[in-house]
Amino acid sequence: MTDQVDHQVTIEDLAELMKRSAGVSVDPLILEEEAGSGWDTFGLDSLGLLGIVAELEKRHGTGLPEQMERCTTPEEFLAVVNGALAKGA
Structure with a gap:
């Protein structure tokens, strides 16, 4: 199965x-x-x-870490969100 892949947020998704x-x-x-x-x-x-x-919390049905709101760059944001989603998968 590709559950983990389905949970990754890409640059395209972020845009x-x-x-x-x-x-x-x-x-x-x-x-x-x-x-x-x-x-x-x-x-x-x-x-x-x-x-x-x-929107991501709604889409994935899970709460995401508060530190996401403090991410200062898209790169940092994607690393945090994808790490959190991988742990929750």
């Missing part, structure tokens, strides 16, 4: 979540290239990040 939950459109290729940059580089603020976290 989609940014658009749907925060109204911020970012090309996934640019997001990947600039993944170590701060959220403000992409026009995302803390409320937008909270919306993304809420």
Whole structure:
């Protein structure tokens, strides 16, 4: 089975979540290239990040660590969320 793969959040997923939950459109290729940059580089603020976290919790049916809200870059965010989802899988 591929349960763990199904639980991984990709750059493409994050770009989609940014658009749907925060109204911020970012090309996934640019997001990947600039993944170590701060959220403000992409026009995302803390409320937008909270919306993304809420959507992920709803989508995966689980609470995610509070430290996700303190992630300062997409790269850090994906590492934390995918680590949490892998532990919960």
